[in-house]
Amino acid sequence: EVQLVESGGGLVQPGGSLRLSCAASGFSFSDYWMSWVRQAPGKGPEWVANINLNGGEQYYVDSVRGRFTISRDNAKKSLYLQMNSLRAEDTAVYSCARVVFRGFDPWGQGTLVTVSS
Amino acid sequence: DIQLTQSPSFLSASVGDRVTITCRASQGINNYLAWYQEKPGKAPKLLIYTASTLQSGVPSRFSGSGSGAEFTLTISSLQPEDFATYYCQQLNSYPVSFGGGTKVEIK
Numbered sequence: 001e002v003q004l005v006e007s008g009g010g011l012v013q014p015g016g017s018l019r020l021s022c023a024a025s026g027f028s029f030s031d032y033w034m035s036w037v038r039q040a041p042g043k044g045p046e047w048v049a050n051i052n053l054n055g056g057e058q059y060y061v062d063s064v065r066g067r068f069t070i071s072r073d074n075a076k077k078s079l080y081l082q083m084n085s086l087r088a089e090d091t092a093v094y095s096c097a098r099v100v101f102r103g104f105d106p107w108g109q110g111t112l113v114t115v116s117s
Numbered sequence: 118d119i120q121l122t123q124s125p126s127f128l129s130a131s132v133g134d135r136v137t138i139t140c141r142a143s144q145g146i147n148n149y150l151a152w153y154q155e156k157p158g159k160a161p162k163l164l165i166y167t168a169s170t171l172q173s174g175v176p177s178r179f180s181g182s183g184s185g186a187e188f189t190l191t192i193s194s195l196q197p198e199d200f201a202t203y204y205c206q207q208l209n210s211y212p213v214s215f216g217g218g219t220k221v222e223i224k
Contacts, residue, residue: 035213044204045153045161047213061212095160102208103151103166110160 002026002106004096009111016086020111022079022096030054030074033099036081037107038092046092049081050099064090086115119143119207123216129224134195138219140205142186149209152181152190155218156201164203165190195221 008020022034036048049070050059058070069082079096093112097104120143130136140150148168153161163172165181168188178193192199200223205216 044202044218045206045215047206047215050211050213059211100163101166101170102149103163103172103206104153104161105163105172107160107162 002098004098004106004108006094006096006108006111009094009113011114011116012086013117014087014115016115017082017084018086018113020081020083020094020113022081022108024077024079024096024098027098029072029077034070034072034079035097035099035104036070036079036094037097037104038090038094038113039110040089040092043092048094051079083113086113088115091115118212119146119210119214121205121207121214121216123203123205123219126217126219128219128221130195130221131224132195132197134224136192136195136199136221138190138203138205138221140183140188140190140216142188142207145185146207146209148184149207150181150183150188151206151208152179153204153206154199154201155204161204197223 003025005023035050037045051070055072067085071080093110095107095110097107122141124139150168152165155161164175169181180191202218202220204218
């Protein structure tokens, strides 16, 4: 079964940092682009970042570029999101997703990041 | 950046109804449009990609159509398990973007 499990969320003060992880299983991780998506409470999904097969290409939404870094470790079948200079508006459930045939499937259940003093 | 506008944002329907949701892009997106279903407390589920291709395991009552900048998701006969929120997504260019969602509720 294809599975994605996120971890690393929590409560952090504005300006702080957090590193999210996504553990993949049930598929050949190194054969797929991967993505991070977030959903603020009561809102729709917002794409955050994509990474290519070997980690050499990354793409970001403007609101996080320069603050967030997406990376991957194919040997560990893991995806990461390093988040720095966090703001209140970054508060959301962050999910990783596998990129397939011009769609995201599956998505993980997500990990909650709350930025508040 | 490409904006996606979904309509309606809310829809009340009965079991057995035919339901259509529209997604309009601010420019052409080469049919790189996906549809997702989201239920409370669950991760979004991919229903359709490249505008009209049904994802494996998705019931055939779901269909997608359209081209250029206007797309539709149709549920031919609404079932109780279909009451959910639906989102469109464009993957033609960065930044990837989502529509605002359509919540389908029981009439």
